[in-house]
Amino acid sequence: MDENLQAYLIGNAQRSLDELINLLRIPSVSTDPQHRVDIDRAAGWVAEKLRAAGPLKVEIQPTDGHPVVYAEWLGKPGAPTVLVYGHYDVQPPDPLEEWQSPPFEPTIVDDRLYARGVSDDKGPMLIPIKAVEALFATESELPVNLKMIFEGEEEIGSPNLDAYLRDHAEQLAADFVVSADGAMWRPTEPSVNLGSRGMVAVNLEVTGPSKDLHSGRHGGAVQNPLHALVELLATLHKPDGEVAVEGFYDDVREPSAELRDQIAALGFDENEYARHLGVPALFGEPGYSALEREWVRPTLEINGLGGGYQGEGSKTVIPSRAQAKITCRLVPDQDPDRIAALVEKHLRTRTPPGVAVTVSRQPGGTTAYRIPPDHPGLTIAREVLRRQFGQEPANVLIGGSLPLADLVRQRLGIDLIFFSFSTADEDFHAPNEFLRLDRFRRGIASWIDFWAMAGKSVA
Secondary structure, eight states: OOHHHHHHHHHTHHHHHHHHHHHHTSOOBTTOGGGHHHHHHHHHHHHHHHHHHSSOEEEEEOOSSSOEEEEEEOOOTTSOEEEEEEEOOBOOOOOGGGOSSOTTSOEEETTEEEOTTIIIIIHHHHHHHHHHHHHHHHHSSOSSEEEEEEESOGGGTOTTHHHHHHHTTTTTOOSEEEESOSOBSOTTSOEEEEEEOEEEEEEEEEEOSSSOEEHHHHBTTBOOHHHHHHHHHGGGBOTTSOBOSTTTTTTOOOOOHHHHHHHHTTOOOHHHHHHHHTOSSOOOSTTSOHHHHHHTSOEEEEEEEEESOOSSSOOOEEOSEEEEEEEEEEOTTOOHHHHHHHHHHHHHHTOOTTOEEEEEEOSOOBOOEEOOTTOHHHHHHHHHHHHHHSSOOEEEEESSOOHHHHHHHHHHSOOEEEOOOOBTTSOTTSTTOEEEHHHHHHHHHHHHHHHHHHHHHOO
């Protein structure tokens, strides 16, 4: 990187941080309709920063849900075209009482910035925007043709992304996609992600009496929907942690011996991991290590339960209904539609007496994704990280899901690589989410280097 670029990054570091803080103050929670105005504010903020970054064509493009912010610069004939992805929506901040500082009042402690969405994905998605700004400010052009999309529905499974890609396929044509979402796996070393798991989500509702009942007057005469719910949910797993849904594992391939050896070679300390999570012991499908269960095995998780009185003290009722939210993380060859149907069949055929169940598929869902090991973008990412961190990056997988990954392969016929500068320990989706500010600064320089190398080496 030349001296002008370095000087620009140093001179504008505080302004870039201040801009990130301003974005984090917008509570763009995509799952909550009450925050629709905040989603629109965040989309407008992103569009404004893209316009300020340089001579980009910028549009806020509507979908049937939340808008996509699109930007492009095609001023480098003969150079490759890179499509950049990120998302400006965030998870709900609950439980609020567990935050050490308010989730939408960004707070810096020991070179860490704490706020909801700072690591997933507002910090990482702002990084390439600031890299564009630095290049235009110092060199007046980019080394590649660039297209960028920032969506507002990733945290709810990107239900409108498939249609968006289909309808804008010609506009989005590129050589490959680089995602600013998808964290490195630990802070002590750089890593490149070779793939991600898929996901499908369902809601379960158990209904009993037509209204809440006095538990003294009616207890013992009717089925309690909460009792029925927990009984039903308990059937989803065997005691050892294996998923008990019939057919759940039918399409799952066993990980190769080579892949298992590569994962084992990472030197992951499961005891230390358990201590970090605050659990007395790890638990899951037998026969696999913790990393194997997180990266190459499917899972079924109960993400939320509701029903009855939730306030202080007690209220002696038999609730009329109870609910649960369930998600399955999927591995290659598992079809989201089929898995959702198997879970629904399992729940319906095991409904306890005296209640009725409703199982509904949540919007979205995605298949698992694997990056071709010889993808030129991976080669470039490894070299950039090697230079930035002074060590060989580890090859890892992502236990989470990114709906875009397989969709761009299906709709655009191109592959995606991950190039995010958050790390997996930064408590995204949990209270006290944070981003290491050193990673934010390094990320801007790394994206600049990535595009420079891509412009020279990708045909």
